[in-house]
Amino acid sequence: xxxxxxxxxxxxxxxxxxxxxxxxxxxxxxxxxxxxxxxxxxxxxxxxxxxxxxxxxxxxxxxxxxxxxxxxxxxxxxxxxxxxxxxxxxxxxxxxxxxxxxxxxxxxxxxxxxxxxxxxxxxxxxxxxxxxxxxxxxxxxxxxxxxxxxxxxxxxxxxxxxxxxxxxxxxxxxxxxxxxxxxxxxxxxxxxxxxxxxxxxxxxxxxxxxxxxxxxxxxxxxxxxxxxxxxxxxxxxxxxxxxxxxxxxxxxxxxxxxxxxxxxxxxxxxxxxxxxxxxxxxxxxxxxxxxxxxxxxxxxx
Amino acid sequence: xxxxxxxxxxxxxxxxxxxxxxxxxxxxxxxxxxxxxxxxxxxxxxxxxxxxxxxxxxxxxxxxxxxxxxxxxxxxxxxxxxxxxxxxxxxxxxxxxxxxxxxxxxxxxxxxxxxxxxxxxxxxxxxx
Amino acid sequence: xxxxxxxxxxxxxxxxxxxxxxxxxxxxxxxxxxxxxxxxxxxxxxxxxxxxxxxxxxxxxxxxxxxxxxxxxxxxxxxxxxxxxxxxxxxxxxxxxxxxxxxxxxxxxxxxxxxxxxxxxxxxxxxxxxxxxxxxxxxxxxxxxxxxxxxxxxxxxxxxxxxxxxxxxxxxxxxxxxxxxxxxxxxxxxxxxxxxxxxxxxxxxxxxxxxxxxxxxxxxxxxxxxxxxxxxxxxxxxxxxxxxxxxxxx
Numbered sequence: 284x285x286x287x288x289x290x291x292x293x294x295x296x297x298x299x300x301x302x303x304x305x306x307x308x309x310x311x312x313x314x315x316x317x318x319x320x321x322x323x324x325x326x327x328x329x330x331x332x333x334x335x336x337x338x339x340x341x342x343x344x345x346x347x348x349x350x351x352x353x354x355x356x357x358x359x360x361x362x363x364x365x366x367x368x369x370x371x372x373x374x375x376x377x378x379x380x381x382x383x384x385x386x387x388x389x390x391x392x393x394x395x396x397x398x399x400x401x402x403x404x405x406x407x408x409x410x411x412x413x414x415x416x417x418x419x420x421x422x423x424x425x426x427x428x429x430x431x432x433x434x435x436x437x438x439x440x441x442x443x444x445x446x447x448x449x450x451x452x453x454x455x456x457x458x459x460x461x462x463x464x465x466x467x468x469x470x471x472x473x474x475x476x477x478x479x480x481x482x483x484x485x486x487x488x489x490x491x492x493x494x495x496x497x498x499x500x501x502x503x504x505x506x507x508x509x510x511x512x513x514x515x516x517x518x519x520x521x522x523x524x525x526x527x528x529x530x531x532x533x534x535x536x537x538x539x540x541x542x543x544x545x546x547x548x549x550x551x552x553x554x555x556x557x558x559x560x561x562x563x564x565x566x567x568x569x570x571x572x573x574x575x576x577x578x579x580x581x582x583x584x
Numbered sequence: 585x586x587x588x589x590x591x592x593x594x595x596x597x598x599x600x601x602x603x604x605x606x607x608x609x610x611x612x613x614x615x616x617x618x619x620x621x622x623x624x625x626x627x628x629x630x631x632x633x634x635x636x637x638x639x640x641x642x643x644x645x646x647x648x649x650x651x652x653x654x655x656x657x658x659x660x661x662x663x664x665x666x667x668x669x670x671x672x673x674x675x676x677x678x679x680x681x682x683x684x685x686x687x688x689x690x691x692x693x694x695x696x697x698x699x700x701x702x703x704x705x706x707x708x709x710x711x712x
Numbered sequence: 713x714x715x716x717x718x719x720x721x722x723x724x725x726x727x728x729x730x731x732x733x734x735x736x737x738x739x740x741x742x743x744x745x746x747x748x749x750x751x752x753x754x755x756x757x758x759x760x761x762x763x764x765x766x767x768x769x770x771x772x773x774x775x776x777x778x779x780x781x782x783x784x785x786x787x788x789x790x791x792x793x794x795x796x797x798x799x800x801x802x803x804x805x806x807x808x809x810x811x812x813x814x815x816x817x818x819x820x821x822x823x824x825x826x827x828x829x830x831x832x833x834x835x836x837x838x839x840x841x842x843x844x845x846x847x848x849x850x851x852x853x854x855x856x857x858x859x860x861x862x863x864x865x866x867x868x869x870x871x872x873x874x875x876x877x878x879x880x881x882x883x884x885x886x887x888x889x890x891x892x893x894x895x896x897x898x899x900x901x902x903x904x905x906x907x908x909x910x911x912x913x914x915x916x917x918x919x920x921x922x923x924x925x926x927x928x929x930x931x932x933x934x935x936x937x938x939x940x941x942x943x944x945x946x947x948x949x950x951x952x953x954x955x956x957x958x959x960x961x962x
Binding site: 335336356358360365368372 | 714716717791792796800801802958960961962
Binding site for chain 2: 316450453454457458461462475478479480481482499502503559560561562563564565
């Protein structure tokens with residue numbers, strides 16, 4: 284039994300010249316809450332669609348719950364709750380959709396569906412096309428959760444939702460997914476929400492995974508070191524992500540071993556201002572954002 | 585609500601939880617043998633990952649601030665002197681440094697700084 | 713339950729179709745009495761059949777077309793294809809569930825309509841257990857079966873064509889199907905006008921049932937023709953399944 288809920292190796296998806304997914308290597312541990320982060324158009328949705336068996340990869344391998352979506356998608360889908368697209372059958376009401384969905388899943392629970400409709404304050408007698416964006420997302424989530432799935436994959440679940448609905452959603456996800464030991468895989472660019480509930484994070488950009496790991500480790504390791512002076516530089520330091528100078532200071536952002544670099548700088552005579560940890564948003568911008576580049580300059584002793 | 589966290593800070597959430605629990609105990613909001621909310625409950629209320637809460641509780645237990653009972657449940661422990669004095673000093677040193685920097689920047693006299701510290705300490709009530 | 717979804721989409725059409733058949737029945741019951749009195753022995757069951765068949769052809773074609781618009785094609789058109797196809801089930805399951813349930817309903821309607829026709833014949837020419845087809849007496853029951861088959865094949869053809877077009881072109885699929893139907897009917901009359909000795913095959917099998925050109929060839933070719941048409945009609949759902957398996961769902 285694999286201890287990974289999802290894994291991909293060198294996964295590619297090309298649409299003509301566009302490489303939506305360009306060599307993705309991703310590992311999602313079972314039972315984890317994994318935040319799949321990326322900008323718009325980074326390849327998040329395309330990846331999830333391939334994992335769900337809705338799109339065919341151009342190249343590479345993937346495994347969901349140990350099975351290949353290309354050949355065993357039915358078995359995977361029986362155990363996976365999905366929210367992609369957030370578009371359900373427009374002419375059906377919530378109750379209709381429950382009735383439709385029920386027959387597909389052996390572990391379906393009407394009791395759970397009823398509970399969530401109360402918790403999420405959903406009118407189950409309203410046709411789907413008449414629901415607001417927030418209520419549509421909530422209904423999609425209800426269907427995915429009442430399934431009794433061991434893996435839940437959500438594509439941008441909080442997109443377009445107001446803060447109250449977002450909060451309701453997060454509570455349900457923590458209470459009924461994270462607490463139950465199920466695997467939750469969610470793609471988003473709403474970093475503040477992911478930062479709360481995710482244990483693991485994977486940052487995707489231009490179809491490739493740039494960074495993957497435990498969020499706590501990332502936050503402990505990614506630091507910004509500020510020193511006085513603008514004329515400093517560093518010939519070779521492997522962990523530096525970016526260097527920024529201005530207003531009499533130089534900032535080094537490192538992905539690990541901040542203490543070592545700080546000590547090194549001090550030994551060179553630099554005056555240390557501070558060493559601070561980065562939050563997820565800052566890490567994301569450092570890893571994905573353009574504009575700051577590493578400038579190799581000789582150290583002035 | 586005993587614990588409130590802010591995910592956007594650079595400080596990891598589990599550390600925030602730990603420091604807030606310690607603060608609550610120091611201010612006598614949490615007393616000896618009080619029950620802590622379960623991991624599940626606290627995680628749901630704060631909308632954070634249960635493993636983060638579990639980690640904070642584990643650390644607090646390691647430091648002797650909380651204890652777990654067989655059968656579940658976390659309770660406030662008597663503040664056992666589990667840590668060596670050197671460790672306690674090590675932990676407090678950065679805060680002391682920061683206080684000193686601020687005071688110097690504001691040109692507060694040394695005696696007044698010490699007075700400030702004493703007042704804060706006394707305001708917490710009986711030291712445990 | 714997946715079939716329940718198809719039922720939701722098709723039940724009104726089904727009810728309306730049966731209602732129209734009931735209307736036919738009422739008309740037959742009311743009118744044929746008068747016709748019998750009026751025409752007497754001059755009423756030719758074969759002629760009546762031909763007329764009624766001609767009348768029924770277009771409605772049946774449109775009925776098949778309408779049924780073809782239900783199912784996964786509609787879901788793809790409404791944008792919920794990702795939801796439907798992320799339910800655990802092979803593409804084949806969805807396609808053949810749609811097709812099977814749709815054809816079953818069409819079968820019922822076709823049989824009902826033809827039963828009413830049979831009743832009409834029975835009332836206008838009572839006692840005649842057979843129809844003269846090019847001088848050869850064929851039992852009414854055989855003609856009934858033949859017409860049911862013809863109707864079902866026509867429905868099946870339009871159903872398959874529309875279903876496949878809907879999968880291919882989503883909301884524009886029905887348009888394509890209607891376009892084909894119109895174009896074929898136009899082409900048929902154009903061809904028969906300019907090239908007298910060439911006729912495009914009729915969409916139903918009327919020519920065989922009432923006025924076959926050659927005697928012996930009637931029975932021999934019929935089986936082949938039916939098999940051929942059934943094959944063509946079945947090609948469409950197969951093509952739809954293959955298309956869905958090969959293409960990305962969006």
